[in-house]
Amino acid sequence: MRFDVQRPHVLPLMARRMPQSATQAIDDPAYWSGKVRAVAVGRDVDAFIQVFSHFGPRLKRYLIGLNADDAQADELVQETMLKLWRRAELFDPARASVTTWLFRIARNLFLDRVRGQRHALARQEALDLIEGDDEVDGAEQLLDVARLERAIQGLPPPQARMLRMAYFEAKTHAQIAEELSLPLGTVKSSIRRSFARLKAAMGGCR
Amino acid sequence: MKPHHHIDETTLVSYAAGALSEAFAVVVAAHLALCDECRKTLAQAENIGGHLMRLQAGVPLDDTAVARMLARLPEAGRETAQAGTPARHDPDVLPPALWPHFGPSYRALRWRWLGPGVHYIRGAAIDEDHLMLLRVAPGRCLPMHTHGGSELTMILRGAYDDSLGHFAPGDVADLDSDVEHQPVTAPGVPCVCVAATDAPLRFSGWIARTLQPLFRL
Numbered sequence: 381m382r383f384d385v386q387r388p389h390v391l392p393l394m395a396r397r398m399p400q401s402a403t404q405a406i407d408d409p410a411y412w413s414g415k416v417r418a419v420a421v422g423r424d425v426d427a428f429i430q431v432f433s434h435f436g437p438r439l440k441r442y443l444i445g446l447n448a449d450d451a452q453a454d455e456l457v458q459e460t461m462l463k464l465w466r467r468a469e470l471f472d473p474a475r476a477s478v479t480t481w482l483f484r485i486a487r488n489l490f491l492d493r494v495r496g497q498r499h500a501l502a503r504q505e506a507l508d509l510i511e512g513d514d515e516v517d518g519a520e521q522l523l524d525v526a527r528l529e530r531a532i533q534g535l536p537p538p539q540a541r542m543l544r545m546a547y548f549e550a551k552t553h554a555q556i557a558e559e560l561s562l563p564l565g566t567v568k569s570s571i572r573r574s575f576a577r578l579k580a581a582m583g584g585c586r
Numbered sequence: 587m588k589p590h591h592h593i594d595e596t597t598l599v600s601y602a603a604g605a606l607s608e609a610f611a612v613v614v615a616a617h618l619a620l621c622d623e624c625r626k627t628l629a630q631a632e633n634i635g636g637h638l639m640r641l642q643a644g645v646p647l648d649d650t651a652v653a654r655m656l657a658r659l660p661e662a663g664r665e666t667a668q669a670g671t672p673a674r675h676d677p678d679v680l681p682p683a684l685w686p687h688f689g690p691s692y693r694a695l696r697w698r699w700l701g702p703g704v705h706y707i708r709g710a711a712i713d714e715d716h717l718m719l720l721r722v723a724p725g726r727c728l729p730m731h732t733h734g735g736s737e738l739t740m741i742l743r744g745a746y747d748d749s750l751g752h753f754a755p756g757d758v759a760d761l762d763s764d765v766e767h768q769p770v771t772a773p774g775v776p777c778v779c780v781a782a783t784d785a786p787l788r789f790s791g792w793i794a795r796t797l798q799p800l801f802r803l
Contacts, residue, residue: 437645437646438642444645454647466663466665482636482639483632483635490604495604497608498711506615507625525637528634529641547599553596553600564762571596579630582630582634
């Protein structure tokens, strides 16, 4: 199955949301880890709905970018969040932030349900069981979110565009090259450069 | 096992984004299972994806979303532990990522003859791109070939050498269409590899052209 359907570009570069509360807590990964902890420990429905209300619309935009239709996206948001509810005890803030955890769950459900990769979930679960080395485990602890965000905002527009096409339209690099009428090597080196910059911003990892 | 040849970072970005076809994702997963370095790179690529998602403005959920969500919670069971399969060091066992497509056992593989010294099996249950196991006799020079598209190969047994280096079990060759290479398998045991391709291989030379129809897998 191919995803050649032309889609409007998702949004201008990194549209900033309006602050939703008086505090900037929603930008703090620890705030959301705390909510998931509350779900794990106390089955706290209010905390769960806060996570749902914050991340649900973002997950939906991501899923629509991947080519899910509106109804599929709504359903996959529910299933993604249901997994969070069921697996809250397994969430380990040292391994991933809530946003990255949800991104992975939504991606895997999309591959399974919409793209028909029947073994995507099993493949991912097998990988999740492998004990990471300490460096992998520490990746998120070292992550300076504000610095990563600045690095994302600071990418030159053409690089940012290709990175967004790679992540939010799930296009292969060959498809991006075709769409932008660029050589494949140019697309790859652009994505490699963006990735190197963002990695550098993620706290001294390689 | 510590691989020396890794998956290209751009391929890991595609994997993180969910953009790879199933054939390619299978080979990536087989390598990730034994490569700390690539798992670390993938974790970084997924972090970037997660934070890109967080920084996006959302699309409003439908009006009944919260109510429907709440209605599903009481019946949802809890998953408290994931059962791990105990590590097995049985040399007959294929990497688990390959089981749905080739079964779990080397001995049970049913190889098909492709050419002198070359056997193959086409992966089952693959709808996107092509996945195959190849077994090449030791000390054999494969025809010079290029790829119409991309190819991702992981060595499972044996080894080969080409202009890019020495490839041993666990190593991957992550090749674009512009790479022309001529692998020579190492002496001793046959070289077994799993390969994903998005286009048929193209060979140069008359023997190769004779083989070409067979390779259109």
